[in-house]
Each structure stands twice: as structure tokens, then as C-alpha cells.
Amino acid sequence: MSALDASNGAAAAAPPARFDVDRALNTAGAWALGILWFLPLIYAVWTAIHPGEFATRFELFAPLTVENFVNAWTAAPFARYFLNTVLLVTFILAGQFVLCTLAAYAFARFRFPGSSVLFTLVLLQLLVMPDILIVENYATMRMLGLVDTIVAIGLPYVASGFGIFLLRQTFMTVPKELEEAARVEGAGPIGVLWKVYVPLAKPTYLAYGLVSVSHHWNNFLWPLIITNSVETRPVTVGLSIFSAVDQGIDWSIITAATLMTSGPLLIAFLLFQRQFVQSFMRAGIK
Template sequence: MSARQLPRPGPALYTASWLDTAAAWLLALLWILPLVYAVWTAFHPAEFSARFDLAAPWTLENFRHAWQAAPFARYFLNTTLLVAMILGAQLVLSTLAAYAFARYEFRGKNIAFALVLVQLMIMPDILLVENYQTMARLGLVDSLLAIGLPYFASAFAIFLLRQTFMGIPRELDEAARVEGASALQTLWRVYVPLAKPVYTAFALVSVSFHWNNFLWPLIITNSVESRPLTVGLQVFSSVEQGVEWSTITAATLMTSAPLLIAFLLFQRQFVQSFMRAGIK
């Protein structure tokens, strides 16, 4: 068909495009308004938390008060160690499991992988009681290991990596074996480098989820020494004279700031990783 015979966009197409743009702007506005309110409240005195005034003075007092009201340095350290521990365990265990499912044949392989997929349909909150009882029997209650241990194995990561490994030509395995590489060397030097976009995409999902996870850490921890940031924020909801929104928003911004900054700095890498990994 020549260029002259191509159909021209009709009014319906322009209308649909306009509606999509308007919906995108509306969703963006609904998302950014709470963030704008949090920033305004955190950087202004408490009396301006419920009213907007361009002449209102800017201050960092709310952040100083929030930092002193709770041991944020300890909370940040706990959360960083927790996220790193979970991500490291997930990458190692999921890589080995995915490689076995993708390249080895063994009895019950399909049944085992089906059980992995079933885990994707089970909400973690359903297992709170069982996980707590298990941690109590192991003597791990009120520790970072107790928070992270139930998440060391990730069915989502196993599924993603298995699909990626299955798409890698088997000729690369044969070439590695000819060079004298063992199975683990082949995995490390061939499969892992080719799956870097998938690892990056999953790391973003894992870090974001466990940085913001609240319910399980709240249940399994009792002391400041093992609490992450999300649980530490609850100290601001028990103010006897009422809720101090300016302090709460300042504490919330300090908690979410690392993820927001990371996204702003690496948003291009974020999007490219998800596109290459095929995550919908």
C-alpha cells in the first residue's frame, strides 16, 4: 500500500488519545498531591499544616524533632542490613533453583515448579501465625534474621530467572564445557551476565517491598535494636497531646527519601531493566 493510500487518523483516534492524556494527567495529579502536602507540612511550622500560606516560614525544626524523637540512625542501619540480607539470599537461592529448573531433568521437576508457582498466589500475610511460631521455636524472635528468613526464597525471582535461562542457547553450555568449565562456572560466567537486566529489575522490586514492609516486622520485633524504619514510625502515632502531622510527615519523608532519590537518579535504568526483563 502506498503512502497516499494510508488511512488518515479519524476523530475517534484523536478523541481516544486526548482521553488517555487527560487520564494520565489526572492520575499523576492524584499521586503527587499527597507528596506535595507532605513536603509542605514537613518544612513548615505545625500551625501551617492545615492551611496554605505563601508567607509561611520554612523550617527544618520538624526534621530535628523527628530525628530526636526516635533512633533513626539505628532504624536506617537495621533497614539497610535487612534489605541487603534478603536480597543477597534471594539472588543466590533463586539463581541456583532457576538454573536447575531450566537446564536439569530430574524426577518430579514439573510438580516442584508447579509448587513454586503456587507460592505466587499465596499472600505473605496468610502465613504470619505459622511464621511466628517457626521463629519462636528457632529462638529468633526480635531479630533481623527473623524478619528476613521467611523471604529468603522468592518464587517470583525463580520464575523470572527460569524463563530467562531457558531462552539462552544451549550451545553456550556446550562451549563452556569444551573449555573445561564446571556447572557452577557456566552459571556464573555465562548465565548470570546475560540475565543482568532481570537481576536489576527484581532487585528494584525486592528492595522497594522490604524497605516498606510493615506488618511482619511489627509482629516479630519488640525492641529498638531490631526494628526497621517502617515500624519505628509508629512512635509518632502515640502522641498524647494529639497527632503532630508536621513531625509525622517529616519522619515519613526521611523514611522514603532513599527510595525517592534512587528513583530520580536511576529512573532511566529502572525503566530499561523492566522493559528488558519483560515485567508487566
């Protein structure tokens, strides 16, 4: 239906002879993908705000309820879990920004022996799935005495190969002249980084930050393995108690809990949508 509307609109705007098939197809495709993406979310909202017997039945005037949210909230200490997740993603993002910025700056603008070998090693990190390293990481965290801390969840991800690569590519596109001008003004290497490179790479930081936060917000296996107590566990671990397949899944509660845990991310995305899309475009176009 929306596809029809879209093509009608296109047809009305231009004379019929110059009907823009390409554009109509694009619009139809975008709508189709958009609706496809949105369907599970609509289902989740429908199920979460209605009593259990309407989970698989559609009735326009079915009674509304918030009971599912209340049940989900009380089934696990979610307040604490939320705090932990926020601390976790903040710690990881801050660490990644500092480390990746410094490393990327070094790889982009300094020549030092072994730099290409080192950079190759960093790129190799992109090929290794973090899950393969779980045992090694566990042993390391144990050696550092960090098992069952939020720091232990985040530490393996702080030196991100992807972040270094992305920022290096961005820094490489910054015109040398800008750096030279700053140097003439008396800026040292750190001053140049802070005053020239970082401000120009803002869209990249924003785009990378979004990817990083959503990834670590959703991460499950590693946090489950390295933590043991309520004080350190993130929301995803709390969410997992609802997926008890032996007993059959209660869709009402699980959708309520899912909306609750993904809610902050969804709201943040809707609020900053324009900035995110623009930053992705700018980061990509450069």
C-alpha cells in the first residue's frame, strides 16, 4: 500500500511519460525494509502492553496493562543492572576514545621503526572473533585479580583494532597544511592532535561511539562468564532469566523486559537520529 502511495506520488510529481521507475523502486524498497525492521518492534509493544492471552491474537480494543513491565522489573534487580551497564559502556567508550585516538595518531602521522608491522598486527585483530579468546581473557583477568568486576568486562575491548583503524583513516584525510599551520602557531604534537585532528574527526567519533555503545550494551556471553554477582552484571544477564525454554516462553514478560532494556538505546537513537545519520554520512563520504 505504501509502495502504491509512493509511486502515485512520484507519478503525480512528474508527467506520466517521464515516470521515474528507479525512484519509485527505491522508495518502495525503503518502505518495505523499514516496515520489515519495524514489525518485531510493533509486536513487542503490542504484546508488552496487553495481558498474556492477547499475545498471539489481535483485538483492537484489548485491555491495556502495565503488569508485564512490573513483573519483569521485579523478576531481577534491574535498577542495579542498568547502573552497571551504563558504567560499563561509559568505561569502555572512554577507554577506547583515549587509546584509539593516541594509537591512530601515531600510525597516521609518525614514522617509527616497526610501524607497519605493528599496524598489520592491529588489523589482524579485526579478524579474530573475541569469543575465541574467552579462556585467555579469563586467565588474564584472574591474574590481574579482576574477576567479577566491571573493569574486567570492559578491559578486553578497550584497545579496539576497529577504532584504531577507523580513526587512522580519518586522520590521514586531514590536510597536512592544517597541521603545519598549527605548528607554526607553536603547538606541540599533543596540541596538534587536540586542536586539529580530534575536532575534525568528530563525526567519526560519534559514529564509532554509537556502534561501540550498542555493541557493549547488548553483549552477553563474556559479561556472564567473567562476573558472578548482582553488583557487576549488566542488563543482558538479567534479561536471560526470561528465556527459560524448558518452561515455554512467556512472550508478554519477555517483550516487556526487552523493551525495558533496549529502551534507553532506542530513545537515545530517536533523539539524536539526525546527528547520527549525518555523522555516518560525513564519516563515510570523506
